Every structure is written in C-alpha cells, then in structure tokens.
Amino acid sequence: MAKQRNDYENSWFPRLQRWIAQGGTRLSDQMTEELSEASDAHRVLSAEDVARREVEQAVHQLEIQEHEAALYERAHQWGRTKGAKLIRAFYAVLAVLMCVSVIAVLLTTVSNLPSFGGENNPINNEVSQRYIEKGLQETGAVNIVAGMILDYRAFDTLGESHVLFIAACAVMILLRLSDSGDPRQLSRERMEAEANDRLYEPKNDIILQRVAGILVPIIMLFGVYVLFNGHLGPGGGFSGGAVIGAGLILYLNAYGFAATERFFTIKTFRAVSFIALAFYALAKSYSFFCGANHLNSGIGLGTPGDIFSSGLILYLNIAVGMVVACTMYAFYTLFRKGDM
Amino acid sequence: MQLWQNLPFAMILLPLASASLTSILKGKAARRAALTVITLVTLMAAALVIFMQGYGQSYTFMMGHFPAPWGNEIRAGMLEAVTALCFALVMLFSVMGGLRDIEHDILPDRQNLYFVMCELTTAALMAQVFTNDVFTGYVFLEIMTIAACALISARTKGRTLVAATRYMIMNLVGSGLFLLGLTLLYDLTGHLLMSNIQEKIIALSATGKYQQPLTMVIALVTIGLGIKSALFPFHTWVPDAYSSSTPTSSAILSSLISKGYIFLLIKFYYRVFGLREVVNAQVEDVLLVFGAAGAVIGSVLAIRQLDIRRMIAYSSVAQIGYIYMAIGLGTQSGMTAALFQLMAHAICKSLLFIATGGLCAASGEKRGFTSLRGAAYRNPVAGAAFVVGAFSMIGIPFLSGFVVKLAYAEAAVLWGGPRMITVLAVLAISTMLNAIYFGRTVVTLFRLSEEKIAQQQKWHSGPCFAVACAALSLLTFALGLAADPVLAAIRSGLEMFS
Amino acid sequence: MGNLFNNYEEACAIILFGIGFTTLLLHRNMIKKIIGFSMMDSAIYLFLAAKGYIAGRKAPIVVSVSVTALMLALTVRLYRRYHTLDIDEITMQARREEA
Structure with a gap:
C-alpha cells in the first residue's frame, strides 16, 4: 500500500493543479x-x-x-x-x-597589430593625406583639425554636440528640484540644498573673491579668444567652451549664486542652448543639403588666415562653444543645489 | 540626384533639430511638437519605401561637400527604408499609447524633457539605420544609450534609479568593448566608411594578414552590441528596467533601442566584415548557442513571474535570444527570419507594454496577477489589444508571430544538420512555454464570475490609447496576413545590402 | 611575441583598459565603478593617440564627459535615497522597499 503523504497539498502535482486553476501561486x-x-x-x-x-x-x-x-x-x-x-x-x-x-x-x-609608427601602416592612406594636403584649400581653415571636425566630418560633430545636450537634459531630469506641488515644500527643499551646500563652501572668502576678480575676466577673454581662433590655430568650440564654463564656475564659487543668478538662470541656459543648437543644426542641414544635391551653398571661404574666413566654421565654433560652456556650468550648479 | 533621395537625411535631421526646440516648450506644447515630428518622420519613411520600390537599388547620400572616404555619408536601400518605417511607426504609437501614463508618472516640469528624449531617440535610431560610417554609428549609439537611461529614470522612484544604474553599467561595458573594436578596426584598415573597410578586409583576407586581430574585432563588436541589446547572459538589468519605468519607456526600450543595436550588428556583419568572414571566425556558433539558451531560459523565467510587466520583460529576453539564434544560422534565410522577427517583435512588444499599461491603470496601478483578474472587462480596448499581442507571441496563425516561426523553421530546414535540430527544438519548447505563460495571463484577464462582470467599473484610457492599440494590433495582423511583401522587401534589401 | 614590444604604447593602453573594465564590472562601490569607466575611456584615447588617430578626434572625450556626469547624477540620487554607495546593498534595499 502506498504511503499517504501528510503534506500532499504541498507536493508538486496539486500545486500545479492549483496554479493552472488560479492566477497566483502564493x-x-x-x-x-x-x-x-x-x-x-x-x-x-x-x-x-x-x-x-x-x-x-x-x-x-x-x-x-x-x-x-x-x-x-x-x-x-x-x-x-x-x-x-x-x-x-x-x-x-x-x-x-x-x-x-x-x-x-x-x-x-596588440602583438599582431601593425607596428607602431610604421610608414606603410594601413592608417597612412589617402584619407589622412587629403586632410593634410588639401585641408586648407577645401575648408579655408588653417587649423586642419577644425576643418576636419566641422567641415569634412561635421555630421559626427553635430551628433557629439547633441550628446552633451542630451546629457544635460538627463542630469536635469535626475537632479533638478521639482517645481510642482506645494511651494512651501519646494522652498524647504531648496533651502536645505543650499544649507548643505554652504557646509562645505566658504562664504564670501575675501582671497578667493580678489583673485577671481582678476582671473575671471582674463579666463573669459582667453576662452573667447580660443573660440574665435579655432579655425586659425589650436582651439575651437569644445576647448573654448570648456574654458568659458570654467570661468563661470570660478565666478560662482567666489561670489555665490546671488551674483550669477543676475545673468544666468535656467531660462538663460535654455535660451542659449536652444539658439546655439538650432543655429548649428540649421546651418549644417543647409550645408549638407547643398553638398548632397551638388548645389552651390553660396558660403565663401574667404582669405585663409583672416578672422572672418573658412565659411561656417567660425560660427559653428561659437555655437558649439556656447553649448559646451552652458552644459559645463549646468552640470556644476545642478550637482551643487539642484537648480540654476 | 532626385529630391526624394533627401528623405533619409531629413528623417535624421528633423528630430535632431526639433529636440532643442522642444526643450524650451512647456509640457503640452512639447508633447504636440514631439508627436508632430514623429508623425512626419513616419510619413517620410512611408514615402521612402514607396520611392525605393520604384527605384530598385540603393544609393548613398553625401553629408556635406566632400565625397565619402573624406566626408560623412549615409546610405539608403530597401531594407533600411522598411526598418525605418517600422521603427518610426512603433515609436509613434508607443508615445501615443502611453501619453496618459506619462502625464501620471512624470513630474510636470520634466515632461518636456521626456519628449526631448523621445525625439532624440528617433533621430539616433534613424541615424543607426541609415549610417554608412562606423564612427557615426558609435556617436548615435551613445545618444541612444543616454536617452534610454533618461527614459528609465524619468519616473523617479527608487526602483527605476537602481534599474537605470544597472542599465548604464552594463551598457558602458558594451560601449567600451564596441569602441575598442572600432579602434582596432581603424588601425587595421585605416578607414571609417563601411564600404572602404570591407574592401580592405577582403584584401587582407586574400593575403592572410592580420587574421587574429580581425577575429578579435568581430568578437568585440559582437559582444559589445550583444551586451547592449540584452543578449541572454547579459540580461540582468532588463526585468527591473522594463517593469518599473513608465509603459512608453518600456515599449521604446524593448522594441526600439535593443532592436536598433541588433540592426547595427547585422549591418556590421553584412557591410563591414562580410558574412563570410563572420562565419569563418565562428562567432555565429556562439551566437546560436547563446540565442537558443536565451530563448529557453527567458521563457522559463517568465513563467515564474507574478508581476505582469516582469513577465513581459523576460519574454523580451527570450525573443532577443530568438533573433540572435537566427543570426547565428549565418545564412541569408536566417538573416531574413531574424530581420522579420526584429520587426514583428518590435510591433508586438510595444503593443503588449502599452496594453498592459492600460490594464494596470484600470486595476489601480497594481501589476500582480491577483489584482489583474478580470481587468479585460474593466478596460476592453486594452484587453483586446493584449489578446492580439499574446496570441501573436504564442504563434497563432494569421498573426505575425506565426510567420516568424514559419520563417525560422524554413531557415533551419534549409541549413539541416545539428543546427536544424537545435533551432526546431528551441522553437517547439519556447512555443509551448509561451503558450503556458501568455495563455495563463489571458485567462487571468478574462476570469471573472458572470455577475461580477456587470459590476466592473469601466476605465477609459482616452482616444490616443485606443488609436495606438488599434494601429499596433492592425500592424500585427498585417504582418501575419500579408507577410510576403515584407519578406520580399527584406530579401531584396539584403541583396542591396552587401 | 610579434610586435608587442614595438607596440608598447598600445600594450599600455590595453592593460589600462583591462584594469578599468574589471573595475567597472566587479567593484561594488559606485564611485569606483565610475573611475573604472573613466580609465577604460582614457585607455582608448591613449590607444588612439598612439595611432595618430585623426578623424572624429574629439568624439569619445565628449561622450565620456557626458556619461560620467550622468552616472554621477544617478549616484547622487541613489546616495540621497539609500545612504550607501554599494550597488548590491542598494539593490537589496530597493527590492525590500517594493515588497
């Protein structure tokens, strides 16, 4: 005679039966x-x-x-x-x-790769050769790198600027204190964030303020120089924008949010990044469209070496620089107090 | 160059350019802008498919004034056009179907940013589909990764943040391997344009030089994209990410973003390495094994779930395994089956996630099976849509899932040998498992005693939801009933591809 | 050994990449994971620089900055909520919270 299990209900077959009969298994x-x-x-x-x-x-x-x-x-x-x-x-x-x-x-x-610095390596081919030999003539930019990233391979660079933009938006989704709901709640959150912030930051440090007073204008000027000179020498939108962003951050550290909020709030950030990116996308769309359809875009290259030369590169550098500077500053303030 | 040939370019640039505009709009206006842009992209994709049919061959489009190895270039063929249309349609209806949930789940001052993410995802997807340059592929792949992370964490709860973090970690590993692969590839060939790289690779294999690094590159690219698209052993982030985010995010993630990576991988196989190289490197066998394992284990894990969205998430893991299994066959018919499954599954999964969103909303935002009892009576539209999706997943005739299984069986039989047996066995087992868990879910949704049916409180998810459900159901039916033109388009597209 | 000693720059880059990769995958502390990711990316730039890479020169750097910022933002949110940086601990707490 088979032995009757006393926990028959919990053996697998009745459990299967129950599971088929019902939705849950608990x-x-x-x-x-x-x-x-x-x-x-x-x-x-x-x-x-x-x-x-x-x-x-x-x-x-x-x-x-x-x-x-x-x-x-x-x-x-x-x-x-x-x-x-x-x-x-x-x-x-x-x-x-x-x-x-x-x-x-x-x-x-790596041990099977072409040897380092070899003359006949695959990467020394017609592509890089043309960039070096004809870059100046075809893009009008003395700085070959600027010609490359903003003219030859402008589509990639357009994507990259949007990588920065999307990262700024994503950080904003994550870190920005919410505007909605109870206003009292909001102000409390904000005050807490600022109080937390002040625990680690010296308030109105006189040395910092004096030094920043001298340095910030120079940094800004240098950033603008790098930006405007991107097609003539080393520099360009990414580097110039980073320098300007650093200047803004230094200014904020020295004089506090009260000083920066006079000219830079979230509205400024939105407006600047919108104008820069929209200009960038539209200008490049026009140039891509003309190029692909073999139309003359009507943008002259100017005299190489002049400040206003090399077609759109100067303006694109400025646009990229604005996006980069805004994004750097936005990252910093969002991490510090969850707002701008 | 004819005017319509600018369509792919417009399909990438329009959503990209409108993203910055959307970021300064308020929630409602941003929503309208995003929907308009995605609709326009869909229309352009449809037009492109029609023009492509007349044109009958692929063409390249110069991005700027400089011809290809120097400048950037995109390329359009039949396959790209059909895939772009499918992605755009799914994107449109995923956003439309989840509008109510977006309003409910996401803080009002962040909704415009959510729609920015949707637009940029569209742009990145289109760029992935049309790119003819490996580096452009990488840049837009990163846009897609960051957008996906934001889409998951837009509904800021503890669980979504954890899910987003785990997602990012896995994806960073994948991106790193992929980028390293590209770097080695550039070192070996000196080019970034797909067609030039392929020429060089053919020359290299003729001379027999650099074969080991080349195999390494194929492995790195495959593993990198496999990790990013949640191939079986790397799927651990999937259930959390898909189950806790808002339904639109789950739909976009599972039916578009992972599919975008897979499409890029297929593109690499055909247009960069050449299918013969890939088969020689024996990467295909590995994909077959992992794909088959994923298809079975994903289904088994799905059965154990008590939460409907986790169940669908695991079912996604299984379906991704399916796609990789077909790629792993390494034949033309296998690729055709894989691409058809890619599209069918994109539509079907989006339908399931959207319908589930409606069902859960009608059951007080609860997702356990016990709370979902009789939910189909509370929200009949969602119930009907879910049934269509579930039946397609099981493989009932006249639905897309059935055609997928048929194509798989055909591809497997053409190949013969142990691979045929593997594929057919996996097909049989996973169909059975699918029938168990989807059948059980459908029964749960409709299981209610007679007198209670009348008492159920009706829930209306709004016209957008109904339109999205109806459209996605119709697409599932269309792919099931009129699969031949789509399969023919995929075949001719694959011929144009290489 | 082939070109291994000739390609010492690439070899260094690869070693760094391996260390970063492992750190990213197997460390449980979020900050260390981010450091691992940064190492991985820097290794790739080193590799590219060794190759005299020209085209698309700036792209990975921009991507790396963006992704690092995003990861740090996620970490800040997680820390505020769970008061730990250990990803396993965080996952466990999140599961418990749900149940």
Whole structure:
C-alpha cells in the first residue's frame, strides 16, 4: 500500500493543479481566496464555524509569517557575515582572473597589430593625406583639425554636440528640484540644498573673491579668444567652451549664486542652448543639403588666415562653444543645489 | 540626384533639430511638437519605401561637400527604408499609447524633457539605420544609450534609479568593448566608411594578414552590441528596467533601442566584415548557442513571474535570444527570419507594454496577477489589444508571430544538420512555454464570475490609447496576413545590402 | 611575441583598459565603478593617440564627459535615497522597499 503523504497539498502535482486553476501561486493568496469563495457558496455554515476557521487561518498565517521571518533573519545574518566574506573572496578571485584574461587576449591582439609608427601602416592612406594636403584649400581653415571636425566630418560633430545636450537634459531630469506641488515644500527643499551646500563652501572668502576678480575676466577673454581662433590655430568650440564654463564656475564659487543668478538662470541656459543648437543644426542641414544635391551653398571661404574666413566654421565654433560652456556650468550648479 | 533621395537625411535631421526646440516648450506644447515630428518622420519613411520600390537599388547620400572616404555619408536601400518605417511607426504609437501614463508618472516640469528624449531617440535610431560610417554609428549609439537611461529614470522612484544604474553599467561595458573594436578596426584598415573597410578586409583576407586581430574585432563588436541589446547572459538589468519605468519607456526600450543595436550588428556583419568572414571566425556558433539558451531560459523565467510587466520583460529576453539564434544560422534565410522577427517583435512588444499599461491603470496601478483578474472587462480596448499581442507571441496563425516561426523553421530546414535540430527544438519548447505563460495571463484577464462582470467599473484610457492599440494590433495582423511583401522587401534589401 | 614590444604604447593602453573594465564590472562601490569607466575611456584615447588617430578626434572625450556626469547624477540620487554607495546593498534595499 502506498504511503499517504501528510503534506500532499504541498507536493508538486496539486500545486500545479492549483496554479493552472488560479492566477497566483502564493499559497496564502489562494487560501484566503478559497475561503471567501467557499463561504459565498455555502451560506449554511454556522457563524461559529466561520469564526473558528478564521481563527485557525489567522494562527496558521502567523506561524507562516514567523517561520518566514526567522528564515529571512537567518539568511540575512549569513549574508552579513560568512556569506559576505565568501562572496567578496569569490568576487576578488573572479576580478583578478577576468582582468588577467582580458588583458592577455588583448595583448595577443596588440602583438599582431601593425607596428607602431610604421610608414606603410594601413592608417597612412589617402584619407589622412587629403586632410593634410588639401585641408586648407577645401575648408579655408588653417587649423586642419577644425576643418576636419566641422567641415569634412561635421555630421559626427553635430551628433557629439547633441550628446552633451542630451546629457544635460538627463542630469536635469535626475537632479533638478521639482517645481510642482506645494511651494512651501519646494522652498524647504531648496533651502536645505543650499544649507548643505554652504557646509562645505566658504562664504564670501575675501582671497578667493580678489583673485577671481582678476582671473575671471582674463579666463573669459582667453576662452573667447580660443573660440574665435579655432579655425586659425589650436582651439575651437569644445576647448573654448570648456574654458568659458570654467570661468563661470570660478565666478560662482567666489561670489555665490546671488551674483550669477543676475545673468544666468535656467531660462538663460535654455535660451542659449536652444539658439546655439538650432543655429548649428540649421546651418549644417543647409550645408549638407547643398553638398548632397551638388548645389552651390553660396558660403565663401574667404582669405585663409583672416578672422572672418573658412565659411561656417567660425560660427559653428561659437555655437558649439556656447553649448559646451552652458552644459559645463549646468552640470556644476545642478550637482551643487539642484537648480540654476 | 532626385529630391526624394533627401528623405533619409531629413528623417535624421528633423528630430535632431526639433529636440532643442522642444526643450524650451512647456509640457503640452512639447508633447504636440514631439508627436508632430514623429508623425512626419513616419510619413517620410512611408514615402521612402514607396520611392525605393520604384527605384530598385540603393544609393548613398553625401553629408556635406566632400565625397565619402573624406566626408560623412549615409546610405539608403530597401531594407533600411522598411526598418525605418517600422521603427518610426512603433515609436509613434508607443508615445501615443502611453501619453496618459506619462502625464501620471512624470513630474510636470520634466515632461518636456521626456519628449526631448523621445525625439532624440528617433533621430539616433534613424541615424543607426541609415549610417554608412562606423564612427557615426558609435556617436548615435551613445545618444541612444543616454536617452534610454533618461527614459528609465524619468519616473523617479527608487526602483527605476537602481534599474537605470544597472542599465548604464552594463551598457558602458558594451560601449567600451564596441569602441575598442572600432579602434582596432581603424588601425587595421585605416578607414571609417563601411564600404572602404570591407574592401580592405577582403584584401587582407586574400593575403592572410592580420587574421587574429580581425577575429578579435568581430568578437568585440559582437559582444559589445550583444551586451547592449540584452543578449541572454547579459540580461540582468532588463526585468527591473522594463517593469518599473513608465509603459512608453518600456515599449521604446524593448522594441526600439535593443532592436536598433541588433540592426547595427547585422549591418556590421553584412557591410563591414562580410558574412563570410563572420562565419569563418565562428562567432555565429556562439551566437546560436547563446540565442537558443536565451530563448529557453527567458521563457522559463517568465513563467515564474507574478508581476505582469516582469513577465513581459523576460519574454523580451527570450525573443532577443530568438533573433540572435537566427543570426547565428549565418545564412541569408536566417538573416531574413531574424530581420522579420526584429520587426514583428518590435510591433508586438510595444503593443503588449502599452496594453498592459492600460490594464494596470484600470486595476489601480497594481501589476500582480491577483489584482489583474478580470481587468479585460474593466478596460476592453486594452484587453483586446493584449489578446492580439499574446496570441501573436504564442504563434497563432494569421498573426505575425506565426510567420516568424514559419520563417525560422524554413531557415533551419534549409541549413539541416545539428543546427536544424537545435533551432526546431528551441522553437517547439519556447512555443509551448509561451503558450503556458501568455495563455495563463489571458485567462487571468478574462476570469471573472458572470455577475461580477456587470459590476466592473469601466476605465477609459482616452482616444490616443485606443488609436495606438488599434494601429499596433492592425500592424500585427498585417504582418501575419500579408507577410510576403515584407519578406520580399527584406530579401531584396539584403541583396542591396552587401 | 610579434610586435608587442614595438607596440608598447598600445600594450599600455590595453592593460589600462583591462584594469578599468574589471573595475567597472566587479567593484561594488559606485564611485569606483565610475573611475573604472573613466580609465577604460582614457585607455582608448591613449590607444588612439598612439595611432595618430585623426578623424572624429574629439568624439569619445565628449561622450565620456557626458556619461560620467550622468552616472554621477544617478549616484547622487541613489546616495540621497539609500545612504550607501554599494550597488548590491542598494539593490537589496530597493527590492525590500517594493515588497
């Protein structure tokens, strides 16, 4: 005779049956569900019976909960002591193994690559040759790199400026304190953020203010120079924008938000990045469209070496610089107090 | 050059340029702007498909005044046009279907930024589809990654932040490997334009030089894009990310962004390495194994879920495994099946996520199966749409999922041998598992006693939701009933591709 | 060994890349992960510089700045909410919160 299991309800077949019959799998869900349905169907059960069953049910639930809590506690305890050690050791071994194997595989690859600085390497081909030989003549930019990133391969650069823009938007989604809801709540949040901020920042530091008073104009001027000179010498939008952004951040650190908010708020950020990016996208769209359809774009290259030369490159550099400067400053203020 | 040939260029630049405009608009206006832009892109994609049919060959489009190895270039063929149309349609209806949830889940002052992300995702997708330059591919891939992170974390809850972080970590690893692969590739060939790289690679394999680094490059690109598109062992971020974000984000992530990476991978295989190189490097076998494992394990994990959105997320993992399995066959028919599955699944998953959004909204924003009982009576539109999506996933005839399975079986039989057996076995097992978990969900949605049906409170998700559900259901039916033109377009597109 | 010693710059870049990669994947501290990512990216620039890479020269740097900012923003939010930088601990707390 087969032995009857006393926990037949919990063996796999009835569980499968129950699972097919019902949506959930949690035993407790099912029990309450069944109980209520049963009481619906058989109203003849006496109130006493129902009460007794409910009490039983409650006791059972409590036991399950206690058991689960104990299990959880044990697992957690193990996780905090022995388990953590084990996992950490495992991770360390895994890390070293992986690091070594990745490096080994890649080093093998490097040993098979063309040798460093070789004359006949594949990268010394007609592409780079034309950039170097004809760059000046075709783009009008003395700085070959500027010609390359803003004229030859302008589409990539357009994408890159949008990488910066999208990152600024994403950081704004994450860190900006919300405008909505209770205004009192907002001001409290903001005050807290500013108070937190002040814990780590010296207030009205006289040395910093004096030095910044001298340095900031020079930094700004240098940034503008780099920006406007991008097509003539080393520099350009990305570097010039970074310098201007740094200048703004220094000014903010020395004189506080009260001073910068007079001329730079979130509205300024939005307007500037919109104007710069829209100009950039439209100008480049026009130039792409003309190029692809073999139309004359009507943009002259000017005399190489002049400040107003090399077609759109100067204006594009300015646009990129504005985006970069705004983004740098926005990152800084958003991280510091969640607003601009 | 004819005027219509500017369409791909406009499809990339329009959403890119309007993104900065949308960022200064208020929530409502931003929404209108985004919907208009995406609709325009969809219309342009449809026009491009029509023109392509008449033109019958692919063409390149110079981005600027300088011809290709020097300047940037994009390229359009039949396959690109059809894929772009599919992506644009899914994007449009995903945004439309989730509008109510976006309003509900995302703080009002951030909604315009959410729509900026949608527009930039559209632009990046179009750029991925049309690019003929590996570096442009990388730049727009990063835009897509950052946009995806913002889409997940736009609904700022603890769970979404954790999901976004895990997503970013995995994706950074993937991007790093992909970029390293591109760097090595540039070192070996000296070019960034896809067609030039391919010429060089053919020359290199003729001489037998640099074969080991080349294999390494193929492996790096495959692993990088595999990680980014949540191929099976790298799927750990998927369930959290898809289940806790707003439905539109889940739909965009699972049906567009991961598909964009896969499309780029197929493009690399055909237009950069050449399918023969890839098969020689035996990357295909690895993809077949991981794809098959993903298809089965994803389905098994889906059965265990109690939360409907986590279940659909795991089903996505399984379907991605499916796509990789077909790529792993390494044949023309396998690629055709993979591309058809890519489109069918993009439409179907978006439909499921949007419909689930409606069902959950009707059940008090709860997502457990016990709370979803009878939800189909509370929100009949969502219920019907979910049934269409679920049946397509199972593979009921007249729906797109059925054609997918047919194409898979055909591709496998053409190949024969152990691969055929693997693919057919996975097909059988996963169909059964799909039937179990989707069947059970559908039963749960409609399971209610007679007298309770009348008592259910009706929930209306608005006209946009209904339009999106209807359109996506119709597309699922269309791909099931009239699959031949689409399959023919994919085949002719693949021929233009290489 | 082929060109390994000849290509010492690339070899250095690759070693850095491997270290950064492992740090990104296997460290549990968010800040260390971000450092790992930065190392990985810098290694790639070093590689590119060694190659005299010209086209698209600035792209990865811009991307790296953006992604680092985004990761740090996520970390700040997570720290404010869970008061720890350990990603495993954070995941565990988030799960408990949901349940």
